[in-house]
Ligand code: HEM
């Protein structure tokens with residue numbers, strides 16, 4: 072066995088476009104993952120139209136709109152960050168990245184308050200007949216008013232869909248922190264910004280998903 | 293110059309830090325090593341699940357009233373679930389792409405590796421992790437939902453823990469399948485990008501070998517369908533641990549919706565299993581007929597259209613669930629369309645064989661076995677795709693026989709044939725022809741005598757997933773015939789695995805580049821391949837199955853690998 | 858670099874961003890209108906689709922990508938749409 076066996080990466084020329092193509096394919100999987108949720112939402116909406124509309128009224132449109140604008144703004148700062156690094160302005164790129172993280176965090180904080188309010192109203196994890204599935208759950212408040220099944224489904228979906236969306240925001244924010252560090256270190260720069268670019272693509276996709284979530288939950292009451 | 297890249301991949305490791313023993317495999321990003329690791333793990337699981345299958349059949353040797361009991365009733369569900377989960381998720385879904393796709397795809401298109409070698413290794417780790425989780429999950433908790441996890445049973449049932457206490461075996465298994473799903477998604481992404489970005493000079497899309505085409509089509513299914521089932525399985529887990537009800541009818545949910553989402557993936561998944569095997573058959577047949585494959589383009593396009601149409605027909609698994617009649621009619625109608633590209637392939641293979649001088653290598657035998665079995669599987673599928681006959685045959689042994697014909701007689705036979713075909717290239721060792729042919733004979737005869745009786749049993753109303761059956765001559769006789777068939781098949785599988793193991797341990801060494809005289813690119817390089825696959829940049833100048841030009845090239849010594857001889 | 862250049866390249870994103878905000882406000886305002894259940898969904902989803910297309914094209918730079926990227930994205934969306942349609946071939950006709 073030869074001593075100076077090269078790592079396989081050594082003979083790989085780096086194919087930026089190929090990597091981007093692969094990343095888009097990954098984004099499709101995210102899209103279809105949420106797609107399954109959208110199918111479930113539409114099916115139950117069509118079967119429980121009245122309940123869904125009633126339940127949607129308890130969501131605050133203003134908060135939803137503000138959050139939409141926050142997320143759209145964060146997409147803008149993301150684009151600007153990438154733009155800056157392409158022009159070699161890594162300081163500016165980092166600033167925009169920080170803005171993006173801040174906006175993402177703001178989104179999460181607002182979402183958190185909204186969730187907390189719903190928890191207080193016992194809208195989470197209720198079952199139509201008040202009996203928890205399987206083992207009794209401490210989350211279930213026995214004194215809460217009973218909701219009809221359609222509304223239970225609505226809130227179940229609301230929490231799961233926005234919850235998984237929020238999870239994506241968190242992942243995106245952590246990724247941006249890493250990108251920030253790498254930019255500061257100089258390993259992301261004018262000639263090598265693929266990571267930032269993919270992080271941006273991810274962030275925009277999360278935005279695209281929210282663009283559809285927003286009207287479905289806040290507007291069609 | 294002698295560099296690491298020009299030594300056999302078996303002796304050279306790819307990562308200098310992990311260079312000894314098993315770690316040099318387990319940490320390797322070399323597509324060839326990864327393919328072989330998949331092969332070993334998958335076929336170990338296959339052996340295990342075959343034992344369970346034999347056990348299931350042994351249980352059916354005599355009716356329950358005779359006092360015969362191999363598997364107690366309460367364990368029967370767990371047994372077929374373990375059998376099916378292993379066979380489906382750990383063996384046949386990774387299947388040919390994981391073993392031979394990984395190994396051969398870069399070689400077939402003249403690339404040095406797949407597009408993302410480290411992601412490829414990650415896929416394998418995810419596979420291992422998910423596999424361990426699934427098997428531990430079932431073994432500790434005896435989950436008995438079947439591999440389909442149909443709610444509300446999968447939501448409500450509390451599995452029996454083997455060591456007492458509360459062990460949520462079903463949630464474990466669902467999570468495991470989710471993780472396995474990510475492994476195959478990443479493999480799919482990897483292959484698509486590899487095919488688009490890393491083809492050698494002159495390797496146009498319509499100069500790609502057909503196995504590569506079939507992997508391409510299958511990869512798209514993996515990427516676009518797996519997430520749907522992944523999230524549905526996670527929703528079942530959530531329903532199990534939290535009091536919400538997406539699919540539980542007592543809470544307003546619709547269990548049929550789960551079945552939609554499940555089959556949106558799982559129907560196309562049967563094409564993930566079968567397409568690569570069809571691709572392998574399309575490699576084996578022209579090689580052993582020594583002539584160009586008939587209708588190359590139509591086979592390539594048929595692969596893609598099978599993948600496309602495969603998306604539109606999932607609900608043919610649900611005719612008896614109570615979904616709307618309109619949907620049943622639409623899905624039944626669409627189901628018949630998938631027969632068209634499938635039949636095109638079969639006719640093309642037969643046309644290739646016509647008037648050819650055929651060599652019956654073990655690979656070729658399995659390929660022919662594939663065509664035979666798969667035709668039966670496909671044609672009986674038409675019975676099940678028709679609304680009225682499906683009502684009668686649904687959930688009987690008929691369907692069990694049908695899908696074994698497609699998945700075992702089809703997909704697995706194709707994969708096994710492919711491994712026989714590529715074995716000398718992969719390992720530089722030759723197996724015993726006699727043993728290999730014997731393994732085919734036993735497997736082919738055993739397989740058919742196991743499952744043909746099950747068509748009859750199903751037709752006479754033997755339900756699937758039942759531990760026993762009434763003491764009636766029609767059941768007794770056919771069950772016994774089928775069980776005896778399973779023993780012949782068992783011998784075949786033992787022969788198969790020992791043939792391979794013997795060849796690996798003490799097989800005759802060979803460095804012959806192209807033992808079957810194949811015209812495709814993967815054979816035009818050293819045996820076993822070097823770490824970098826090809827010594828020089830290759831340039832493709834002809835069609836992959838252009839045997840005339842190929843023979844001329846060989847005569848003149850201008851074929852691509854000629855310098856290796 | 859000059860501020861001139863900077864504002865130049867930032868122009869498209871800012872225009873797109875303004876369009877997105879405009880559409881957001883429009884969809885919120887339109888949701889107050891009484892156009893029936895189906896009407897409301899159609900309006901909301903159409904606007905959302907336009908917004909998503911804007912993000913895909915300009916923020917995710919699909920406009921600068923080779924054709925193959927666009928085809929792939931189209932394939933993914935067409936797949937999703939097909940799944941919707943076929944699922945509703947069941948739910949639109951339940952109990953008939
Ligand atoms: C020696 C080989 C095999 C034998 C003897 C065998 C036997 C059986 C039998 C008897 C059943 C029906 C159980 C029942 O419904 O009561 C069954 C179910 C099943 N088998 Fe096999 N099988 C073998 C190989 C395979 C292979 C290679 C695959 C897939 C690649 C496979 C996949 C399945 C699946 C998915 C089920 C369905 C279980 C369920 O209903 O959930 N089997 N097998």
Ligand SMILES: [Cu+2]
Pocket residue numbers: 558559562605606608609
């Ligand atoms: Cu099917």
